[in-house]
Amino acid sequence: MSTIKAGIVGYGNLGRGVEKAIAQNPDIDLVAIFTRRQPDQLASDSGSARFEHISAAEQYIGKIDVMILCGGSATDLPEQTPALARMFNTVDSFDTHAKIPEFFESVNAAAAQGGTVSVISTGWDPGLFSLNRLLAGAILPEGKEYTFWGKGVSQGHSDAIRRVPGVKNGVQYTVPVQEVIDRIRAGETPDFTTREKHLRQCYVVAEEGADLEQIRQTIVNMPNYFSDYDTTVTFISEDELRAEHQGMPHGGFVIRSGVTGQGTKQIIEFGLKLESNPEFTASVLVAYARAAYRLRQEGQTGARTVFDIPLGHLSPKPAGDLRRDLL
């Protein structure tokens, strides 16, 4: 079987996850990992991957079918996706919601020029959650929709905790309020802000001799980050933090509660429970890398989102098998 030749751009948590996900998909081969660091000073988790400096990407035209971009949305992807889309099919997880329209236009122009397909903003939110918001809204046009995130680690809030004087280390979890979820699942459609739907749980390692009550007060009253939320602060030891809070779990729910006919209640729910946010996001990227390759094989070019792609393109199985086995 001829395989899809993939490259990874960026080797942080997400890039490492993509390397693992490719190993689970026999129809995709990893050709090389591209980095801005010194490639000869990197070793891959699998031990067998080839590293290249990002400036060498051009030499891989014709040798790589799709580049899986694992950089950040703030500064990496706005540059990298258009630059690479001129040479390769790409897939990325650009997640700055407000800038998606402008990012789409920029990538679309580059991909059209390069004669490639670029799937932007995939992963789980944006990505699978977006798909479910669209699907549920199209089926139940009269209804209300709720997105919950968590339980999961928020990097920005964890950083904010670690900047508090007297704090040695800390992790913050965003947690959906179970009572709110239960009310919605029971058919109620209350109005809730993101703040009312989520709690913030902080696990903090204090410096020796620090004033714990003062740390707690500083955290729970921190504007923007914590002051408007129900926030709990739990002090733990460095050992406990290492043992129990090193993972990157996440997840959440998209729930649409709608009505058909004369007030008939109908509820559609999609949920994720993830032990590793980056490994899961990586698995979504790899499935959409397959789709990007397929779309290009069909003669398409330009930027695409999860809304534009038939789900059959995500699977390695032929359409006839999918109809027979999964429909």
Added chain:
Amino acid sequence: MSTIKAGIVGYGNLGRGVEKAIAQNPDIDLVAIFTRRQPDQLASDSGSARFEHISAAEQYIGKIDVMILCGGSATDLPEQTPALARMFNTVDSFDTHAKIPEFFESVNAAAAQGGTVSVISTGWDPGLFSLNRLLAGAILPEGKEYTFWGKGVSQGHSDAIRRVPGVKNGVQYTVPVQEVIDRIRAGETPDFTTREKHLRQCYVVAEEGADLEQIRQTIVNMPNYFSDYDTTVTFISEDELRAEHQGMPHGGFVIRSGVTGQGTKQIIEFGLKLESNPEFTASVLVAYARAAYRLRQEGQTGARTVFDIPLGHLSPKPAGDLRRDLL
């Protein structure tokens, strides 16, 4: 705005649901309802629909963009879908899983010949549940998948109850076993048969003076239908049946429990909780009717399933709005 002109074929529970769903979608107009009965003896729920005999369908070529077929899978759709696909874009809910490949081929040939698009086997299972089985399997290739149905009325099992001597009326609900769902949500991946995952609850109105214990024994020991399941029989009055068991609720879950990397657990879950099975199925059909029309506008012809259709085509909103608002 120019609207999509739709026809309904068949006016049972599903056809009635489609009429209501069309009323919720301003971009779709109902042109006529086609029936095998005497059209002048039918009145629509809305009071305003036009009825036509099914034999008059041909006269609507050019006046109807898409026919929404609401017949049964046993005998109606295998005839009606290919016949109408030669003249119109169609959408149906053909759900005889084992015969889907052969049905697809027959409809595909008719639609290719007619220059139309036919979306087959949509609704929620097959349909939305199929989409989620495909999506979750493509993202988590190493994993196990569970489909649960219910709580919902099973028509075949309700009929079986009503044939038991001494039974005046009855309804049967298929109910997923909560303990099994909880174990899977907690990350276990046990092997379960459909039987182990579901209970059967029977609500029975007995004839005056009937032997209740004998009815109970006949039901719980009925081969194929009940004997292999945990089955409960509750006797109720005709009034209670009318008051509390006249709805057609249904729903269920598709859960995939997979691993990424080195045994990292990841769970994807999709669930429905429906007060009316036919009204919900109808709402899915209407969204896919829009997609069938769009695909034809793009120049496509032939049979399609939910696997082949970008979800963006289900929404009345333009692609740019979807990216801005939902991604």
